[in-house]
Amino acid sequence: MLDSVQDAWRLIEREIPPAAPAEKGLPLALCDGLVSTTAIHATGDSPPFDKSLMDGYAIRFDDYAAGRREFDILEEVTAGNTATRELTAGGTIRIMTGAPLPTGADCVIPVELVTSQTAITVTLDAPKARAEGNLARQGQAIRKGDLVLPAGTVLGPAQLGALAEMGVSSVLAIPRPSVSIVATGDELVPYEQVPGPGQIRNSNEIMLVTQARRAGAAPVQSTIARDTRADLMTAIREGLKSDFLVLSGGVSAGVLDLVPSVLAECGCEQVFHGCNVKPGKPIWFGRLTAERSPDGRPHWIFGLPGNPVSSMVCFELFVRMGIHRRRGIQPSQPLMHSARLTAPHVSRDSRPTYFPAVITPSEQGFLARPLAWQGSFDLQTVALANGFVLFETATERQAGEEVPTLILDR
Ligand SMILES: Nc1nc2c(c(=O)[nH]1)N[C@H]1C(S)=C(S)[C@@H](COP(=O)(O)OP(=O)(O)OC[C@H]3O[C@@H](n4cnc5c(N)ncnc54)[C@H](O)[C@@H]3O)O[C@H]1N2
């Protein structure tokens, strides 16, 4: 058994390299959350021309500095058009935000500073006027050839917008890894059904599919496997067509905890089994190497403990990290945030424990309120939490003390 979550992280990081990019560039609309694998350079200047940042009047600042306040209106230019003439001394061109700055202009006075106006003249009073005021020069944000995004950037709204501005319509990026989910157990019935004696509804499958999607993977299939070697083997063989196979249940010490041995029979090699963490102690992690895999590609397998909260926490701590690693996201480990406890807490457990809590922002930083959690079977309490407080082994913590927390994605 591993001593710590950190040991598990190191092994997962060692085992799972980032995937290669898709062979062809992917259209921007499909790239949200993907990591680009090449540096992207500007195809032109941004802004592409000198432009006004205000609705107002373009002038020559020298005119204003010399004391002129009344200007002759030469023409009007709106965004999407260009002025037909140059701005000459004593003149002004009425200009809208985003319109190209007329040649000769070097200052825009906002329309709010007009003191009087006729059909052909305008009087301006702008005590703070300055040369280059209220305009942006061509290339002020970025110049043609400059780096827009370094390789390894996670593409999100701003990045995709910046690429669209540059006319970059497709990107070489790492595609989403595929994930199969297999819930194991003779006691499971689909959640739409009424369980018989000793049976329970399969809550883990939809939970893990949802977690996989939120981790940026593509869940391709999910199923229930019964606790027989034959049924497990069929489900595992099918699941091993995905980049990641995530199983829940059957990894501890019971007579029907067959998952590790059937995985071995299917050619999977164990990297670790067991970690000093609560919930989640019996977690299993391994690989099916490209050499042993029927499709010649590597696959990774997480056997999560069946208790719903154990499955959920192990996904957040380990599977999500494996998926992030494959997607090329750095750092891949979960990010911990410090918070202050709102109430004292006694932890008698011999394992470091991720304890469900409500974590809220405050002016003094995050506050964490541990919930009345009953243990690994108690998913109902976790459903009211938005994260976990990490309590180290057998500790007594006072209200106000700082503790590490893991905040869940919304
Ligand atoms: N003698 C020992 N017993 C147990 C140990 C141990 O070290 N020695 N570890 C305990 C810990 S810690 C955990 S966690 C559980 C994990 O056990 P398994 O992974 O083998 O899971 P199962 O026995 O199959 O199921 C545990 C529990 O969860 C329920 N379950 C399973 N799958 C689902 C599902 N898809 N949806 C909802 N609920 C599910 C299952 O019915 C059981 O109640 O082992 C302890 N035992």
Ligand code: MOO
């Ligand atoms: O590790 Mo188990 O998940 O404590 O209940």
